Amino acid sequence: MNAPDPTDGPGHAPDAHHRRLASSTRAVALGRPPRDPGAPVNVPVTFTSTFVADGPVDYARVSNPTWEALEEVLGSLEGGRALTFASGLAAISAVVSLVPVGGVVVAPRHAYSGTTAQLAERAAAGLLTVRTVQAEDTTGIVEACDGADLLLLESPTNPMMELTDVRGVLRGLGQRYGDARPVVACDNTFATPVAQQPLGWGADVVMHSATKYLAGHSDTLLGALVTAPGRADLAERLHTHRSLHGAVPGPMEAWLVLRGVRTLHVRLERASATAELLVNRLLDHPVVEAVRYPGFGAMVSIEVAGGPEAAERVAAATRLWTHSTSLGGVESQIERRRRHPLEVDSVPESLLRLSVGVEDPEDLWADLEQALEAAPG
Ligand SMILES: *Cc1c(COP(=O)(O)O)cnc(C)c1O
DSSP, rough: OOOOOTTTTTTTTOOOOGGGGGHHHHHHEEEEEEOOOOOOOOOOOOSSBOOOOTSSSSSSTTOOHHHHHHHHHHEEEEEEEEEEESSSHHHHHHHHHHHHHTTEEHHHSSSSSSHHHHHHHHHHHSEEEEEEEEEOOHHHHHHHHHTTTTEESSSOOOTTTOOOHHHHHHHHHHHGGGGGOOOEEEEOTTHHHHHHOGGTTTEEEEEEEETTTTTTTOOOOEEEEETTTTHHHHHHHHHHHHHHHOOOOHHHHHHHHHHHHHHHHHHHHHHHHHHHHHHHTTOTTTTTEEEEOOOOSSSSEEEEEEHHHHHHHHHHHOSSSSSSSSSEEEEEEEEGGSSSSSEEEEEEETTEEEEEOSHHHHHHHHHHHHTTTTTOO
């Protein structure tokens, strides 16, 4: 993979030394104050709405030093220029706002339910047209992009865990449409930059619900976009959008995510190893009818025998796993996705989404096993 130079472009560590460091090291080392004697090792939470005149930034809707520290780290991990937002959906909304009125957006059928709902809302208002594609269908995605303005990708998809060959799609788009291809934006929330960096494959923008793995502790909402080094035009438009529409993160939230990102790699390593162990046991479990696991990461979806009621009984019977929505925290979570009215109706009624945390693997298995006993009722 040919990742772009992570220290390229504005807002990044100018220190050439950092170019050679591994992703896990950069997650720890970047976004720090200069090493002056007596300086703090962490950036402060900068609570201010305005700045003394004649500096680089005059008002805190435009930028904030705590966001900038986080943006330096996220930009480096994804290989581009990062912008933080109030939430993942605020970041996605900024990307969708790039589409001109009457434009066309191509999106996977099983993208995150909030993303599909946001697109449906804009389509209902007559602002854009949505073409729905199957995440694994590389040829179908490329064909659907004829005359499109924006291609949204999400791999793995939430909660169906389908994979898109992002590299293959980008190659196909280049061959078929050349420079006339749509803007390609990839939701990297499930995979995280530890598993894949779509900008290195030629995507234009990476989107994140930093609420999930990047923050990692179920304690804050935050979103991020990272634009490719060659797309300063998009970075500029998205920055303007953020300043004018105001979906900005609080400085405390940015600080919490920065704190969370320091341990992203170790949390994921642990959680992914546990997920693999649980998947192997779930595959042999009599009430589990299907296991959806892409082979990496710590998200697993299962379908249990007995329909939605059985699935709800399992979620309710857990004692260690938290029965709650959301994902990517240190604590393991379980939820039947179709309990949400916004969830796409081709997601199976009995699908339980598991977000594997960092607890002891045997404790997690024991709790899951006793909860699965509740399935038959
Ligand atoms: C949660 C999620 C979002 C939305 O992020 P928020 O921070 O909740 O606004 C977007 N995409 C994916 C894949 C998600 O899981």
